[in-house]
Amino acid sequence: MSVEARSSEGPLVVAIDSSTTSTKAIVVDVEGNVWETAKREIQLHTPAMDEYEHNPIRWWETSRDTIAEVLARLSAADRARVSAIGITQQRESFAPFTADGTPLRNGILWLDGRATDQIRRFGTEHVHELSGKPAGVTPAIYKMTWVSEHEPEVMDKADKIVDVGGYISFQLTGRWATSEASADSLGLFDIEARTWADELLEIAGVRRDQMADLVPPAQPVADLRADLAEAWGLSGSIPVVAGLGDGQAAGIGAAAISPEIAYLNLGTAVNAGVESPTYAYDSGVRTLVSGIPGEYVFEVLQSSGSYLAGWFREALGDPKLLGAPDPALDSAASQIPPGCEGLITLPYWNAVQSPYWNPVARGAVVGWRGTHSRAHMYRSILESIGFEMRANLDSIERRTGVRITTLRAMGGGTRSALWRQIMADTAGLPITTCVQDEISALGAAVLAMAAIGAHGSHDVAASAIAMAHFGQTTEPDAALHEQYRDVAAVQRRLYPQLQDVFEDLHTLSQRYPSTKPQSPTVES
Template sequence: MSKKYILAVDGGSQSSKIVIFDLEGNIVCEEKENLRPVNLPSPGVVEHPDDDLWDSIAVASKKTLAKFNGDVKDIMAVGLCTIRFCRALLKKDGSLYSPVMSWMDQRVSRVHEQVSDDIAYVTTSSGYITHRFTGNFNDTAANYQGVWPMDTDTWQWYEDDKKIAEYNLTRDMLFHLQMPGTILGYVTKEASEATGIPEGLPVVATSNDKAVEALGAGCTGEKTALISLGTYIAAMAQGHDNPKNTVNFWSNFASVPNQYLYESNGIRRGMWTVSWFKNVLGDSYADKAKSMGMSAEELLSKEAEKVPVGSDGLMTVLDFLAPADQPFKKGTMIGFDGRHTRAHMYRSILEGIAMTMKSRVDEMCEELDVKLDNIIISGGGSNSDLFMQIFSDVFGIPSSRNVVNGSAAVGSAICAAVAVGAYKTFDEAVAHMVHMRDTFQPNLQNTEKYARMNAVYRDITKCTDDLLKRSYEIFS
């Protein structure tokens, strides 16, 4: 019997990635296409230019299939995962009325504004891309986060049309909702010509990108949390209930039907801060690293490994992107003395991320009345042994990473595999397709030091906020 494959679409904030997996979760080939810079035509407006979300998927698909050495007839399905919190306004024929609103666009935090009669549908990024692939007006129910007329208990639109009208919408403007792991439609001839993906392949519903990532990382137990290292860093844990009016976390739809993903408060410019610091060092540092046969991040990690736990008292506060209700917030580094080098600064950023997330996770787990046994770390930052050990030491429990750290693609493939019957259940698919790479055990001496340090770290902003408010009046 010939080998079978799944094609996974992983549409992120920076790029669109296409990955072909076998049914054991091994990557056969992959390619990506970077997204174009967002348009910022006016304050609060952040848009993906032209038809960039679809165009980038089309380019990445063709590049991936050009590398694929198997028989395209053995590709069983397409799993579709896209960015959450986006909003797409479509004309009656399903084409874009205007560019897709980014999750950073202030309009997505408000009810829809019907600025033209030409707007026939209002949907998510996944709804729009589903239509481009299949011609259908179907979407996963699990990508409707934010301001939508959604009953989160039933995973469906409100039954009362008056409640839908409160969002400036009518029922016929909304897509038909389906559960993760179901077939949304089939690749059309037009979509096949644009992407190279075979016509007639089933296109499968997943969830929002964070929930798909959690599934692909194997974060399915109630005592395991996933920390997703991306531009936005958050922690997630799965559960069966849909709690309301929570304080320290919010309930998101999981990628497993009728389950929920509890998501902590996070860091708005998390791994961005790591990239920022690397870029501050300039081309000469990157050239030095290259001459030594490594990347700038690898050289920084190598240098930071020699720095004592706690970075000799240097602490970094990660408010590099202020929330809308606290515009005075700024990133800070505090505690400099003559011992400190770039390696101390780099390690303090990593420690700041880990300590911030420890506080956020503790708050969530206390409200849930859950005690974690271990954490899974996903994203490119998990490639750093130093970062993995810092997480384990700060949390005081084992930290694990998987063979495939871009786990949204794996989660997308899992949903598709279940939909076409390659596996009977999500648990069975996870067991076959998610593979742990290694686990880091905590050094309890370091854990005790980080606990003492974090008690100070948590109070820094209490002392600096008043100063930053005063400086904001000068520099805003």
């Protein structure tokens, strides 16, 4: 970034985003210019089918190292301007710890699907209404129940059981605390009262004293530990600010702060959401605590996003690219007509979230002919994600009563012009791309700036508007949108007709389980 793109006045903040694949740290000024970026990968462990874990130590080590790296690049004068640290992280993931921060097992991630039995036993309409979370794969409550039932000694020994942001906050400050807008994704929250719900804690098999303290978003958790401040060359008291989950953070970073503007995150998963001043729950959406104090977010989630496109490239694409983006494949897929000449995909490789919330759903590709190619299947995958998103946006609009007019997009999928156009055409909406790559980290930086009153107040929305930057807009093709509506109508028939088949496949997987050994230990 050029010197001209940096604000010479006002505070700087550091923000981190600890996600499924890596942790990123950025330095940001009051105008939303990102000065420095650092990244560290986090190894994903898969001890058995549908099980996804991290070594929790890596949540902290990658945060520590990326913060140190971006601060080391600043001059002493600029380090003196650093005034706060913000946090965002992957949602729903958790781990048990002793009081000094030692993990007792690997952390279980949001996409982990081991708790199907617990979801079906405890996932009721009442739990949905209380927590805002439909019963499905992602909420941690069901996976905590799984651990309580299968590894009770782990839960008994745990002094704290916290989300990723709570663990990073502890390491930064020494206080076991987390943001309300992070904790609520665990599914243990009375979301209207914004506190832990005793009946949900009981389902999970955990105690209230094992939970982190709760802090409203955009409020200080505590000051940065003195030893870390000294090691990083920071002076004065540096507040660590309560942040929010990465999905809500992306919306804040995109200044999607009103119901007619939705954020669209084309990441590992694909999600979209809008702000709401009032609480509601609905079978088609999940309701989250917003980074704007007192507000909520209505969000839809599709677990198979760029993960699915990457899976295709790795499993069936050019082996020399190891799953990396393939311009030749994109070019070939762009020549395939919309609808892929009768090839339709159900993109439930990682179960289905919105609107069915079925943990045993599976993917399907229907309509194969001998004339279909790899490019047909690849385009069909991208189209299917668009069909699902349009149906999910309909659910949001029914809940809010407000028509969505614009999608503000972020995530790795935005780098594909083909996918951007398919998403615009299937949704029938313009898609404006956010300039900053680390948009969730930018959202955490917005909350940090609001916490210190950097824009003249503690108004998160005002800081979001002041710090947002936008790039090109992809306009939808109205004629193609109508054609896609016809294809989508056929695609929507697949799930109801395959639902019983998915149940049978799940029964078979239980009858003949994987023989790969499982371990509750912490893996490096």
